[in-house]
Amino acid sequence: MMKKINRLVVLIVVILLAMTNLAYAQPIPKQNIQYGPKISELKNKQDIIKNFQDIKTIRTNIATINIRENSTNEQLIAVNTSIRNYINEYQQVIRNLEEHKRTYSDSISDVFFSDQISFIAQSFVISLRHQQNLIRALQGTEEESKRLFYSSYLIPVYYYLTLGDQMIAYIDNYFTLPD
Known part of the structure; x- marks a missing residue:
């Protein structure tokens, strides 16, 4: 009896394997189809792209801002000066885009496209302004600001x-720019 059950199970497995239509992933040939909104007929593409690259460069430098709950007043003043410089750089890019x-x-x-890029710069300026608020709170020895990671000051900064x-x-x- 046990042999018959084993044979039946093996037979079912063999039948299932033979009958299934296995699907294999086929590589999709690379198509030159562009997706996303196409920005066409830009009159000064180089200027706009330069401003966009400037925003990215400044953003890379923002990662070096170091604010700690135990920073001295001198360190906070130095960080605030750096933040002011970043804000000035972003505001120059915004002025270029407005022009x-x-x-x-x-x-x-x-x-x-200028509005899109200006929105990015303005988002970063708002984040930097919130960091300045945090610095002022730390200088004023506000108790909530001392719990840096858990304070409400960092939520808008990161947002x-x-x-x-x-x-x-x-x-x-997603954006497709003409060549």
Whole structure:
């Protein structure tokens, strides 16, 4: 009896293996199809791309801001000075983009893309302003600011920083710029 059960199980397994239609993944040939919104007819693409690259460069440097709950007043002043410099750099990029929008106001693509890039710079400026608020709170020995990681000061800092990073990734991944 046991032999018959073993034979039946083996027979069922063999039948199932023989009858199944196995699907294999086929590599999809690389197509030159572009996805995402296409920005066409930019009148000064080099200027806009340069401003976008400047934003990315400044953002890379923002990662070096070091605020700690036990920072001395001198260290906080130095960090605040660095933050002010970053804000000034972003504001210069925003001014460049506003000038670009005025110059090419007849081009929807230029105005739209300038607004997109300006939004990124403004997100980073807001994040830096929140960091300045944190520095002021630390200098004023506000008790909540001393619990840095658990304080409500860092939530908007990371929110706006992440928002700007997401917009950069969105433009890098999905926008199609003409050559």
